[in-house]
Amino acid sequence: MANMHRMMQAMMTQSMDPDPARAWALMMIPHHQGAIDDARVVLKYSKDPDVRRIATKTIEQNEKGIAELQAWLDQNGGRTPKH
Numbered sequence: 001m002a003n004m005h006r007m008m009q010a011m012m013t014q015s016m017d018p019d020p021a022r023a024w025a026l027m028m029i030p031h032h033q034g035a036i037d038d039a040r041v042v043l044k045y046s047k048d049p050d051v052r053r054i055a056t057k058t059i060e061q062n063e064k065g066i067a068e069l070q071a072w073l074d075q076n077g078g079r080t081p082k083h
Helices: 002-014 020-045 049-075
Strands: none
Touching: 002 020, 020 049
């Protein structure tokens, strides 16, 4: 629950950019981070090999997604919302 609350708060803060593409990219970073945080909890507590495999894949994919979004933002006005 704490992960979900942290993710939602970060997404709401980032959505303030008036450019819809930038607002989306800014919101997706905490969304992906929330998936990573949840997957790490699964890896800490679950013994199920299939779930652990999926959680590991989720971390890898979302870390890649964050890097892509950050690179795009770096080329398109930076990582801070323009209010």
